[in-house]
């Protein structure tokens with residue numbers, strides 16, 4: 370499939386008929402440049418028409434969150450470990466109870482029964498590795514990350530490291546490969562999934578978390594949809610376009626769920642973009658309005674119509 374984004378044919382299903390083109394602006398970093406996107410009339414994938422040559426401009430130093438601070442108290446580590454044990458499918462009443470009471474549903478993306486503390490895990494596009502560090506602190510023994518945009522390799526310990534590399538440069542085989550909101554930033558979607566397939570052991574899963582166009586907020590806000598994030602997000606898949614991509618690269622889409630619980634900012638920012646409001650988002654709306662947006666995002670999640678999804682793709686044994 371072509372990666373030529375100078376044409377207006379869909380990079381996922383190749384359709385070029387009746388695609389809806391529109392222009393939208395960079396808003397998150399207040400740069401304001403305008404970009405052309407289109408929505409495929411066949412598979413529903415929204416994509417940038419031309420990948421900017423100067424894409425680095427849109428990742429200023431303050432874009433990345435290099436949050437690596439840990440709450441390292443013994444009790445906190447104990448609690449997180451119990452939640453992890455619960456997620457791993459081990460009987461754990463305490464972990465299950467804490468998880469069900471916890472507002473933010475920590476590690477809600479972790480599917481029961483497919484990981485163990487000994488699993489070899491790779492986080493692709495992990496920044497400075499905040500997620501793998503937290504996983505390591507809660508008992509995972511073999512966690513690595515890769516990110517082409519960090520300054521240099523980071524070695525936290527023998528078992529925890531982040532390499533400055535592209536996905537295509539990786540070798541080795543992993544039990545689990547995960548991409549937390551990084552696939553949508555990659556120019557060649559087919560190459561990315563083929564590269565993941567190459568380094569994943571057969572009979573194992575990869576986790577892809579992405580924003581989607583299969584969402585009430587995409588239909589409501591369109592070019593002002595916060596989760597579009599032009600021009601950094603080259604692709605805003607529909608569930609259908611993602612499934613086409615997964616199937617054509619040797620995967621089966623086995624499980625998915627919407628995972629934007631409690632993240633009211635997704636609606637708040639879309640509202641602000643639509644109303645052309647500037648300044649801090651906390652100044653734009655009252656606490657009552659923000660609570661209403663939070664209820665709304667949770668309602669959409671329950672209806673499988675929220676902004677972001679968590680997709681588990683399986684590499685068959687043969």
Ligand SMILES: [Zn+2]
Nearest residue numbers: 379382409412
């Ligand atoms: Zn398409």
